[in-house]
Amino acid sequence: MIKESDLQAEQASQRKVVPAGDYYMQELKAGQTLRILDLEGNQAADTLFYSAADPSERYSAMDTIREQGNVYLTAGTKLLSNLGREMLTITADTCGRHDTLGGACATESNTVRYSLDKKCMHACRDSWLLAVAENEQYGLTKRDITHNINFFMNVPITAAGGLTFEDGISGAGKYVEMRAEMDVIVLMSNCPQLNNPCNGYNPTPVEMLIWDAA
Numbered sequence: 001m002i003k004e005s006d007l008q009a010e011q012a013s014q015r016k017v018v019p020a021g022d023y024y025m026q027e028l029k030a031g032q033t034l035r036i037l038d039l040e041g042n043q044a045a046d047t048l049f050y051s052a053a054d055p056s057e058r059y060s061a062m063d064t065i066r067e068q069g070n071v072y073l074t075a076g077t078k079l080l081s082n083l084g085r086e087m088l089t090i091t092a093d094t095c096g097r098h099d100t101l102g103g104a105c106a107t108e109s110n111t112v113r114y115s116l117d118k119k120c121m122h123a124c125r126d127s128w129l130l131a132v133a134e135n136e137q138y139g140l141t142k143r144d145i146t147h148n149i150n151f152f153m154n155v156p157i158t159a160a161g162g163l164t165f166e167d168g169i170s171g172a173g174k175y176v177e178m179r180a181e182m183d184v185i186v187l188m189s190n191c192p193q194l195n196n197p198c199n200g201y202n203p204t205p206v207e208m209l210i211w212d213a214a
């Protein structure tokens, strides 16, 4: 569902451009709104959320999909935790569809899907592991890396029930926005994948903007 935001970029309290292949890790307080802006289009932002109070409570694709009765995420979606609590609500979306089934790229899956010599290519899972190692203050470890959201990524379900990676439906300047319903840790890998069309074979930067509660 396409829904524009009323928020003005000039009034954001924080703005950060994240290059492809880099990560973003930031605490978001309840009531703050986060926008992920696809600067050049066709990018994928692989994102995990944790409760800041207790990171063992984290985003759950299963609970979110089951409760909304829809496999795609868009404006109006409530992102639920593994305890069934609301973590964030998607409040605006100019892309219209986001994936939470496809998972993130890893050197292991690159090897299986593409070829053995892709093992050395940088992947989202590496960025998350680096983020966790460089930000010990959040208390996360390798075992906390779980199921994620691929913002802007187009992974349609086929008539036969399969999943396919398709060309993105996002474009330059499209964004998705979500309001935190509890204090959360945001961990986003700006995907460096070069072997499938999730980035249009050209990974590009995204911008992260935060607005304080009105």
Ligand SMILES: [Zn+2]
Pocket (backbone or CB within 6 Å): 046, 104, 105, 123, 124, 125, 190, 191, 192, 193
């Ligand atoms: Zn990736």
